[in-house]
Amino acid sequence: MIVRLISGDTPRSPILTALLLLILICLAGAPFLFEGVRALDTAARICIFILLVAGYDLLLGYTGIVSFAHTMFFGMGAYGVALASTHMGRGFDALLVGTVLGALAAIVLALLIGLFSLRVRAIFFAMITLAVASAVAVLVSQFSDITGGEDGLTYKIPRVLTSANRMGEVMGVKFTGKILNYYLIFFSSLALFLLLLRIVNSPFGRVLQAIRENDFRAEAIGYRVVWYRTAATCLSAATAALAGSLFAIWLRYVGPDTTLSFEIMLDILLMVVIGGMGTMYGAVLGAVLFVLAQTYLQNLMGAASHATEGLPLISELVDPDRWLMWLGILFILSVYFFPTGIVGRLRRQGTT
Template sequence: MFQSIRDTLPQSRILRGLLAVIVVSLLLAPFIFDGSRALDTAARLCIFIVLVASYDLLLGYTGVVSFAHTLFFGIGAYSVAIAFDHVAPGFGVLLVAVVVALGVSTVVAVTIGLVSLRVKAIFYAMITLAVASVATVLVSQLYLYTGGEDGMTYRIPRVLTPAFKLLDDKVLGVRINGKLLNYYLIFTVSTVLFLLMVRIVASPFGKVLKALRENDFRAEAIGYTTVYYRTAATVISACMATLAGVLMAIWLRYTGPDSVLSLNIMIDILLMVVIGGMGSLYGAIIGATLLVLARNYLNEAMGVAHNAFIDVPILAELFNPERWLLWLGVLFVVMVYFFPLGIVGRLVRGRADHG
């Protein structure tokens, strides 16, 4: 298994270096970055790497465009939220919630796949968008169970909260408490899920998916049933997104439409895939890192620039922190212009051109 995973690593030394820096930074985040905000950013990044990679498994490897990916993300999060809020915040309850969430996501994914994947790509995208919209309405209507528009705040197992202390003394200046355990639970599960997806795309099944992406008519001609393989990819992608939703629910201790079902999250996922590079799960790491950091720290960076150019009115106004969304859009346009294949695709292609 590990040999096949090593074989999938990009050949670009620059890319390998970037990936190594990101992984090591996430591994040591509690010890090298100060403050709860940095830890929260690292945890969200781990979760979004899984979420974006699961979407790339569908889009980048089968060419299927879906706007319902946040639906499965939400199923995972709401399953945990409802279980903890209405039953009890225990690990046994969490396990049952995860099994139920995976079951529901599998049924929904199979239904969408078998019914919708026979139509043209644009119609499939429209169907998935409609399904995601229906899910958002249902969450709002079933407020007795879901909290409606306000969402749900709930307790999680005490061992995963700051109130739980594993050690009385700090280690390297860091409190060894439940929040730290929660973070490393998120990091460990995210790592395992990502490596599992890498293993899947390196398997014969993954090679068939690539064949379908390149030329589905030829794949059909040599005996592969397109709709079945794409439905299987949809189910795997959905289950991975569901598990990412479970992790988000455990970390945030809050679940609401804006945190897991928002169209903005779906747009962010698409941006991360495009920036990182479609058809390369490692692109999910790069894309998610850039966009998560930009969303969390671009505003502050612009504040520093604004103060630096305070004596130059035009530049000071241009770097006004309130315009951070404008600069985020500019960043995206620049990335697409200079990296049309994504960062991973550009680096890999550049190495091939010089190799």
């Protein structure tokens, strides 16, 4: 039953299995296991990023194409919900309409970009997505009367999902609408993640991996490489948009910095590479590690910077604002030395 649920793609390593179970339990019981608003926020962020990164891995790890537009699709989902909630008023219908329209728009745009660039050379795709994503980011900040510009949009979500909705106590914890909201996000992410796992382990997913290994040969066997690559792009765009919608429902705010910025794109790249390209479980580990580091490591660096205040250059280097630099170095090193990421490492250890 469980094996069927994860589409027969078992973790194939005892440590990995244990880690994944631990993550699942922690996320499933987050409102009861951890105290405080910040912990719940971190857990929700982890759920959303697991979905976002898994969708990106479908493209990068399974199909072997690099896209810089993943945050753009993420933002389309988020702005879909935000705009629908602003114009239709608070309500579940607004959330639903925004989610569906955001995802559809993302699919159409992904189809257009894919047909344009993948038709010629896969390498064009990386450059064109970068150009299109930056153009969209500029547009969003310029058309401020629609999108709120740099300030973004704040809107209301149904009252059932906010902390104003108290539903009594469960296991000594006040069960509020916020926790309900968290479970909405948790189960949506889980369901979509299992769907992605299903996709990559289907015959379709196998073709994608064949294209990654040798596109020429895949074409020679008779698969339309362009078609498969474009389909993967659209699927990945759709999951990104759905993740964006969840993020918008959770935050009740969208802005260019939280959904569209290039930095989030880099974060996603890092999560995929560190976790392990080409395995959905890598996305899980990468997202968990990264979000935890992002939330708690910066405090640590702040402390280190404080401690080394006397040394001029070193205190600059460990300044909390410079954490992106260390991630960049980590990123380069992991591409060189651990191209298969944490999951690849753990799996190899399991077999030998």
